[in-house]
Amino acid sequence: MKIGEILGKIDRRIVFGFMAIVVIVPFFFPLNVTGKVAPPSQQLFDAVEEIQPDSKPLLISIDFDPQSMPELYPMLKAILRHAFSRNVRVCMMALWVTGVGLGEAALNEVAPEYGKVHGKDYVYLGWKPGFAAVVLGMGKSIPETFPTDQYGTPLESIPMMRGVKNFRDIPYAISISAGDPGALTLWIPYVQSRFGQKLGTGMTAVSAADAYPYLQSGQLTGLLGGMKGAAEYEHLVAEAGYSEASKPATQAMDSQSMAHLAIILLIVLGNIGFILTKGRK
Amino acid sequence: MSFLLAVCFIFGIGPPEAVKACDRPNDAGKCILLSWKLSPDDAGLKSYDIVRTDAFGKDTVVGSVPSGIGSFTDESVRDNVRYTYRVVARQDSLRAESVASGIAVSRAQWFNKARVNVLVALVIFSFLVFYFIRHARAGRKLFIRRIAGLDAVEEAVGRATEMGRPILYVPGLAGISQISTIAALNILSEVAKKTAKYGTDLLVPNRDPIVYTVALEMVKEAYTEVGRPDMFKKENVFFVSDNQFAYAAAVDGMMVREKPATNFFMGMFWAESLILAETGAATGAVQIAGTDSVHQLPFFITACDHTLIGEELYAASAYLSRDPLLLGSLKGQDWGKVVILAVLVAGSILLVLSGIKGLSFLHVIYSFFNIS
């Protein structure tokens, strides 16, 4: 078989095997390539930096499910590490019922690293049905929308929630969002537009491109796009000395970099094969 | 009051001025908007307190804003009750109170004036659609450009018949309330008529139970219409799972086992689009896809033989059936796009011109197109 035909018709099993190797090898031989931090990621980091410690809480909304975990869970943990290391209080909630466990897991993992206590340094409100009704209700009164936290404790008896009535008492809100309901379909039209809430978001790479117009218009202050955004935030948090924990997104970016290069190589080989066979014909 | 002013004058805090209170327009009531001119000593202030006086003279502090902010939204009012407001500048123990605002009464509106532009657009668009439907009813021929994906349907069904293999039709993963699902089901009806004519098996796995029941009825009706009710197999239209990836896994398994000659992917898709399309490509099937999900279009274009992009999916039922009413509405839709293009060009020109000194009044025209 001529070289052109071989290159143009590589068996898909070889392609899959090659991709598997290229993705797995960086886990054992990390590249440690640090990319440039994109301005939207820097913006979100700066917005969390501006929040006063031991004061009004940062609101984080879990708007994703386990299927989007690889991209969004590392950014959630990085944001929590940033907040807790600066003694910024965190109020977490979930708009996706399948994300409730993820929020809890992240808090249970990160909070003990900084000696943070539930009720004093963070609170987990849990999930409520209703999507738009929930956030609109929070705009009027958070205690009325979430009378108790995820564990049944009345909000009025939770020390850090005293004096937190509605969005006016939230300096910054971040929606970690994988789709609908999320930042673009709920938080921007209902919360940012109506209540003027300062808002940031972390999204999957596929949907992040849709958020750029809102960044440009100022409706969003900060955007983490996919695994790359998560890696950039981990880098910013580590560089500022806030965390020495492992950086799963940064590790994964090595694999993603290699995977992209591998796909480019395959495309080039395919085109070489195409040109050679076309030339012969 | 004059004593207070004197105190303020001596200690140097100026009160806020020109407090205006009015009903928030275009809302469901129970809201009054306040604005005021900041105190001359705003830079050194701690906050502004907003004091509301109701019809009985009772004062209530309804909120507080930090210095630098000259507006407030009071959402704790009752409708049809007269209120006045005063704004109190605070600096430590010092206070400087404004003159009371005029009377404000909150009311619920029956029409959202900010959406007049949407109403105008809807009227214009509806007019265009009805005009061309009348045109079509009067027997006028309406030109529609070739859509390669839809022309390929007949050929694809024929191919499956020749090979003695079934056709797989995936009507998307969204519910019946999505327009793309309804468009997909309309195409299913046309495909089912063809498969009934040729005697080819048609497999329709569904992710949504309601879509399953509608698809079942549509396929059955299609077979009856063509005069082949005996060929209809109820077990070929079924519900699989409402979990996205469980559904994708099931359909992939079906493609690998049944080896359909033709795959149709029509409707709303998410991340599973490439999983379905690439598995189908691996089995050697001819694939025709159509979706309005812009994120998934690149995957379908890469992996499928023909792809209906965006509104081509909605045009499909008109294109395949050649029904005059449907063709007329398609024409109206196209002219609606012409109107939008004209508005875009005009709006861009107005935006640029309104930046010129003396022509800033033009912003009133282009701000009409803002949606709220």
Added chain:
Amino acid sequence: MMKQGIPRLLCLVAGIVMIVQFFIPHPISEKIFSESLRWVRIISAFALVLGVRSITVHHGTRIIRKSSGWGYSLVALVAMVVTAVIGLFGGVDPHATALLPTSIGGFSFHLQVLYANLMVPLGATMFSILAFYMASAAYRSFRARNKEATVLLVAAFIVMIGMVPIGSAIWPKLPDIAQWLLNVPSMAAKRGILFGIALGSVATSLKIILGIERGWLGGGK
């Protein structure tokens, strides 16, 4: 009349009411809207019963006829029944007591445990197939057959390299160019498609509301 007339009338009335509702901010209008959403959620829940019936009949028929692969149908039905029983009688809250105990010693088979240890890894596995399929699809179809395909190819290379850290290591300006490609030409094309989709949706909705498009009723004239 019963099969088509009444549904079309309901569709017409409901469609016009919801269009008018969009322009009326009054609380009565908002109540109609929120009530309609509640009805939709309740009806959707009932529809699940239809789905369960379909699965049972579909797989049951395959088992009875001993069609090829009927063993997998048996597994599917058993899994459905067992999960339903655990969910219904074992509850969804792992901390609350329920009718059915959901653990034996240290081994828990609570619904949340089943979800976290079965559904989540299976979903992640299916999702991860995308990486391999993207590679094979890109290899198969990204050929420079003509000028337009070549432009697409070059743009794809720039974006693929620019969006990973290695891109800025190769050339610091590459991520900016990649972002520009996504923000400007790609966004412009997307918006054009979205305009068409929006108009198509409005036209299709009008046709359905006015009864011009009747396919959704289940076919027939």
